[in-house]
Amino acid sequence: MDDFLAARSQMALSLGFHIIFSCIGMVMPFFMAVSHFYYLKTKKQVYKNITKAWSKGVAIFFATGAVSGTALSFELGLLWPEFMKHAGPIFGMPFSLEGTAFFIEAIALGFFLYGWDRFNPWFHWVTGLVVGISGIVSGILVVAANAWMNSPAGFDYINGEYLNIDPIKAMFNDAWFSQALHMSIAAFCATGFAVAGVHAFMILKKKNIEFHAKSFKIAATFACIAALVQPLSGDISAKDVAKRQPAKLAAMEAHFQTERRAPFIIGGIPDEKNKKVDYAIKIPGLLSFITYGDINAEVKGLDQIPEEHHPPVAITHYAFQIMVGLGMIMMLISLLYFYQLWKKKEILSTKWLLKLFAIATPMGFIAVEAGWTVTEVGRQPWIIYNVMKTSEAVTPMPGIVYSFYIFTVIYLSLSFVVGFMLYRQIKMVDKIYDIPNDSVQKH
Amino acid sequence: MTYVVIAFLWASIWLYLLLGGADFGAGILELFTSKKHQKNTRKTVYRVIGPVWEANHMWLIIAIVILFVGFPDIYTTMSIHMHIPLVLMLFGIIARGTAFAFRHYDAVVDDMQTLYNKIFQYSSFITPFFLGIIAASTVSGSIDTESTDFLNAYIFSWFNWFGIAVGFFTVAICGFLAAIFIIGETDTEEDKKRFIKKAKYMNIGAVISGSLVFIIAYLEQIPLIDWIFGNVVGIVAITAATVSLIILWRTIEQKRTVLLRILAGFQVTMILLAITWEHFPNIIMLKNGNYLSLIENAGHEKAIASLAYALLIGSLFILPALYYLIYSFQKKGK
Numbered sequence: 079m080d081d082f083l084a085a086r087s088q089m090a091l092s093l094g095f096h097i098i099f100s101c102i103g104m105v106m107p108f109f110m111a112v113s114h115f116y117y118l119k120t121k122k123q124v125y126k127n128i129t130k131a132w133s134k135g136v137a138i139f140f141a142t143g144a145v146s147g148t149a150l151s152f153e154l155g156l157l158w159p160e161f162m163k164h165a166g167p168i169f170g171m172p173f174s175l176e177g178t179a180f181f182i183e184a185i186a187l188g189f190f191l192y193g194w195d196r197f198n199p200w201f202h203w204v205t206g207l208v209v210g211i212s213g214i215v216s217g218i219l220v221v222a223a224n225a226w227m228n229s230p231a232g233f234d235y236i237n238g239e240y241l242n243i244d245p246i247k248a249m250f251n252d253a254w255f256s257q258a259l260h261m262s263i264a265a266f267c268a269t270g271f272a273v274a275g276v277h278a279f280m281i282l283k284k285k286n287i288e289f290h291a292k293s294f295k296i297a298a299t300f301a302c303i304a305a306l307v308q309p310l311s312g313d314i315s316a317k318d319v320a321k322r323q324p325a326k327l328a329a330m331e332a333h334f335q336t337e338r339r340a341p342f343i344i345g346g347i348p349d350e351k352n353k354k355v356d357y358a359i360k361i362p363g364l365l366s367f368i369t370y371g372d373i374n375a376e377v378k379g380l381d382q383i384p385e386e387h388h389p390p391v392a393i394t395h396y397a398f399q400i401m402v403g404l405g406m407i408m409m410l411i412s413l414l415y416f417y418q419l420w421k422k423k424e425i426l427s428t429k430w431l432l433k434l435f436a437i438a439t440p441m442g443f444i445a446v447e448a449g450w451t452v453t454e455v456g457r458q459p460w461i462i463y464n465v466m467k468t469s470e471a472v473t474p475m476p477g478i479v480y481s482f483y484i485f486t487v488i489y490l491s492l493s494f495v496v497g498f499m500l501y502r503q504i505k506m507v508d509k510i511y512d513i514p515n516d517s518v519q520k521h
Numbered sequence: 522m523t524y525v526v527i528a529f530l531w532a533s534i535w536l537y538l539l540l541g542g543a544d545f546g547a548g549i550l551e552l553f554t555s556k557k558h559q560k561n562t563r564k565t566v567y568r569v570i571g572p573v574w575e576a577n578h579m580w581l582i583i584a585i586v587i588l589f590v591g592f593p594d595i596y597t598t599m600s601i602h603m604h605i606p607l608v609l610m611l612f613g614i615i616a617r618g619t620a621f622a623f624r625h626y627d628a629v630v631d632d633m634q635t636l637y638n639k640i641f642q643y644s645s646f647i648t649p650f651f652l653g654i655i656a657a658s659t660v661s662g663s664i665d666t667e668s669t670d671f672l673n674a675y676i677f678s679w680f681n682w683f684g685i686a687v688g689f690f691t692v693a694i695c696g697f698l699a700a701i702f703i704i705g706e707t708d709t710e711e712d713k714k715r716f717i718k719k720a721k722y723m724n725i726g727a728v729i730s731g732s733l734v735f736i737i738a739y740l741e742q743i744p745l746i747d748w749i750f751g752n753v754v755g756i757v758a759i760t761a762a763t764v765s766l767i768i769l770w771r772t773i774e775q776k777r778t779v780l781l782r783i784l785a786g787f788q789v790t791m792i793l794l795a796i797t798w799e800h801f802p803n804i805i806m807l808k809n810g811n812y813l814s815l816i817e818n819a820g821h822e823k824a825i826a827s828l829a830y831a832l833l834i835g836s837l838f839i840l841p842a843l844y845y846l847i848y849s850f851q852k853k854g855k
C-alpha cells in the first residue's frame with residue numbers, strides 16, 4: 079500500500095467510524111427526551127428506567143464520538159495539509175460555528191447526565207433536548223463543509239490562487255441543503271432501526287417485555303417516519319448530483335454512454351475496461367425520469383468526462399445499490415409497521431414483524447456507510463471538486479502506512495470494547511431495572 | 522479583527538491549559554496515588570471532573586479550528602512537521618476519553634476496571650507530555666521546513682531534550698492544578714491533607730522540571746532566559762507568579778478554596794504570558810531563522826472577520842452556560 083492510498087484509507091476509516099457515533103449522538107437525545115417526557119407526565123417508573131438505560135449507553139457513545147471527532151479535526155491537517163491550507167479559510171465558517179454547537183452540546187450533556195434529581199425536572203428535560211438540537215445543528219454544519227468539497231463556492235480560483243473569499247457563500251453552497259437534509263434523516267433512520275431492532279430482539283427473547291416494548295415503540299416510530307421520507311430526500315439528492323457532479327451520477331449508475339431515455343440499472347457488475355455493465359436489470363427511461371423528470375431526457379455518461387477524471391465506478395455503483403436497496407427494504411418495513419398500527423393490531427403479538435425489525439438492526443448504518451462511500455468515492459479524483467486533486471493534497475510525510483495500521487488497530491479495539499460494553503449494558507437491564515415496572519413513583 | 526481572533530486563540534489555549542490541564546492532572550494524581558487510596562482518589566476525581574470533562578476539551582478543538590481557518594500556514598506547518606507528536610497526543614486523547622467513560626459506564630464491574638484505570642492514568646500523563654513537546658518545538662527553533670531528510674524534518678523537529686523537559690514541566694503543572702482544584706472538593710480532613718501533600722509534590726516537580734527547562738535551554742543555546750527576562754512584562758509576570766506561589770503556600774491550610782484556585786490559575790496564566798509575550802506576534806520559530814507570525818501569516822481578511830464574529834457570537838452562548846455548569850456542580854455533589 080502506498081502512502082497516498084494509506085492516507086485515504088485512514089481518512090475513510092476514521093470518518094466511517096465517527097459517523098456511527100455522531101448519528102447516535104444526534105438522535106438518541108430525542109428518543110430520551112420522549113421517554114423522559116412520558117416519565118415526567120405519567121410518573122411511571124418504566125419510562126425513567128428507559129431514559130436512564132439509554133443515557134448510559136449514550137454516554138459511552140458520546141465519549142467515543144467526541145474522541146473520534148477530535149481525531150478527525152487533527153487528521154484533516156495531518157493527512158491533507160495542502161487541502162486545509164487553502165480550504166480551511168474558505169470552508170471554515172461551518173467549523174467555527176460548529177465549535178459553538180459542540181460546546182453547547184457538551185455543556186448540556188453535563189447537565190443532563192449528572193443532573194438527575196438535582197434540578198427542576200423540566201429544566202433537566204430541556205437540557206436533554208438541547209443536547210439533541212445542538213447535535214443536529216453540528217451535524218448539519220459539518221455536512222455543509224463536506225458539501226462545499228462537492229460543490230465549491232465562495233471564492234474565485236484564478237491561476238492556482240484562491241481569491242475573493244466569502245465564507246458565508248461557501249457555507250451555503252449548492253449542495254449543502256440536499257446533503258444536510260438527507261444526512262439528518264439518515265441519522266434518524268439508522269439509529270432508529272438499530273435501537274428498535276435491539277429492543278425487538280429482546281421482546282422476542284421475552285425479557286423485560288414492558289421495558290423493551292415501550293422502548294421499541296419510541297424508536298420504531300422515529301425510524302419508520304424517517305425511512306418513509308428518506309427516498310424522497312434521496313431523490314432530491316440524486317437530481318442535485320445530476321446537476322452539479324455528472325461524473326458522480328454516472329458512476330453511481332455505472333452509466334458509461336451518454337444517452338436519451340437512459341435506463342435505471344439495478345445490480346450488475348460494472349466492467350470499467352470495456353465500459354459496460356454485465357448481468358444488470360435495466361429499466362428503460364427510468365434514470366432519465368428520475369434525474370430530469372422526463373423519460374426522454376439526455377443523461378451525461380462517463381464518455382463525456384476525461385478518463386483521468388473518472389471516479390472508481392464499481393465501488394460507487396455497488397455502494398449506491400446497497401444504499402438504495404436497504405432504503406427500499408426499510409421503507410417496506412415501515413409501511414408494514416404503520417399498516418399494523420392502523421389496523422390496531424397489537425405489535426407485540428405480531429412476531430414476524432418484530433423479527434423483521436430484529437433483522438433490520440444494522441441496515442440503517444450500512445446504508446449510511448454506503449451513502450458516504452457514494453458521496454466521497456464518487457467525488458474522486460477530486461478533493462475539492464474540479465479545483466484540487468486529492469493526490470495534490472496529501473501530506474509529504476512518508477510512512478503514513480504505519481499510521482494507518484495503528485489507527486486500524488485502535489478503531490478495531492475501540493469498536494470491540496464499545497460492542498462489549500453495550501452487550502453488558504443490555505444484559506444488565508433486567509438486573510438493574512427489575513423494579514416493578516408499572517409502579518407509580520411518588521416524588 | 523485579527524486581534525480579536527488572536528485573543529480567542531490565546532484564551533482557548535489558556536483555558537485548555539487550565540481546565541483541560543486540571544483534568545489531565547486528575548489522572549496524573551491517580552497515577553501517583555498509593556494503592557490504598559486509589560479508590561478514594563478516583564471517586565473524588567470523578568465527582569469533580571465528570572460533568573465538565575467534555576466541555577474542558579472543547580477548548581482544544583476551538584484552538585485547532587481558529588488555527589486552520591485564521592492561520593492556515595501555521596496550522597499546515599505544524600501538522601506536517603509535528604505529525605508524530607500530534608498523533609501521539611491524539612492517541613492519548615482517544616485512550617483517555619474512552620477509558621474515562623468506560624470505567625464509569627461499564628454495567629459490570631470486574632477486572633476490566635483495572636485496565637480502564639491503567640489506560641486512563643497513563644494517557645493522562647502522555648497527553649500533556651506531548652502537548653508540552655509540541656509547544657516547546659514552536660519556540661525552540663527546531664522545526665526544519667527545508668530538510669527533505671526524514672529524521673531532520675519529522676523527528677528532530679520535535680524530539681530533543683528541551684522538548685522533553687518542557688513535556689515534564691507541563692505534566693507537573695497539570696498535576697499541580699488538579700491537586701489545588703481538588704483540595705476544595707474533598708470531604709474529609711484526611712483527604713484534604715493528602716491532596717495538599719500531592720500539591721506540594723507536584724509543585725516541587727514543577728520547580729525541578731522548570732529548572733531543567735532553563736538548564737537545557739542554556740546548554741542547547743536557546744535564549745530562553747533572554748526571552749522571558751528581556752522585557753518588562755516577562756519579568757513582572759514571573760515575579761507575580763513567584764509571589765502568588767508564596768501566598769499560596771502560606772494560605773493553603775486555611776479553608777479558602779477560591780483564593781487557592783485563583784492563585785494557582787494566576788501562576789499558570791503568568792507563565793503562559795511570559796512565554797508568549799516576547800515573541801508576539803510570532804508563534805513559530807523555524808530552524809532557518811524565519812518566523813511564522815500571527816499577523817503576517819494571518820489568513821484572508823474575510824475569513825478572519827467571519828471567524829471573529831462566529832467566535833464572539835458563540836461566546837455569548839457558551840460562557841454563561843459553562844459558568845452555570847461549573848457553578849452548579851461545585852460542592853453540590855455530596
Ligand code: HDD
Pocket residue numbers: 221228253256257258260261263264265267268308309311312313315316317319401402403404405406408442443445446447448449450451452453454
Ligand atoms: C439510512 C440511510 C440512507 C438511506 C436509506 C438512503 N440514503 Fe442516500 N445517503 C445517505 C444515507 C441514506 C447518507 C449517508 O446520509 C448520504 C452520504 C452523504 C449525504 O449527504 O448523505 C447519502 C448520499 C446519497 C446521495 C449522494 C449525495 C451527494 O453526493 O451529494 C444520493 C444521490 C442518495 N443518497 C440517494 C438516495 C436514494 C435515491 C435513496 C433511496 C432509497 C437513499 N439515498 C437512501
Ligand code: HEM
Pocket residue numbers: 086087089090093094096097154158161220221223224447450451454455457458460461468
Ligand atoms: C462522516 C461521514 C463521512 C464518511 C463516512 C466519509 C467517507 C469518506 C471516504 C470513504 C473517503 C475516501 C474516498 C477515497 O479516497 O476514495 C473520504 C475521504 C475524505 N473525506 Fe469524507 N466522509 C465523510 C464526511 C466527510 C466530511 C464531513 C468531511 C469534511 C468536512 C470529509 C472530508 C474528507 C476528506 C478531506 C477526505 C480525503 C480526501 C479524499 O479522499 O477525497 N468527509 N471520506
Ligand code: HEM
Pocket residue numbers: 096097099100101102103104139140141142143144145146147148149150151154180181183184213214216217218220221224261575579582
Ligand atoms: C458528516 C459527517 C459528520 C457528522 C454528521 C458529524 C456529527 C457529529 C455530532 C452530532 C457530534 C456530537 C455527538 C457525539 O459527540 O457523539 C460530533 C462530534 C464531533 N465531531 Fe463530528 N460529524 C461529522 C464529521 C466530522 C468531521 C469531518 C470532523 C472534524 C473535522 C468532526 C469533528 C467532531 C468533533 C471534534 C466532535 C467532538 C465534539 C464534542 O466533544 O462534543 N466531525 N460530530
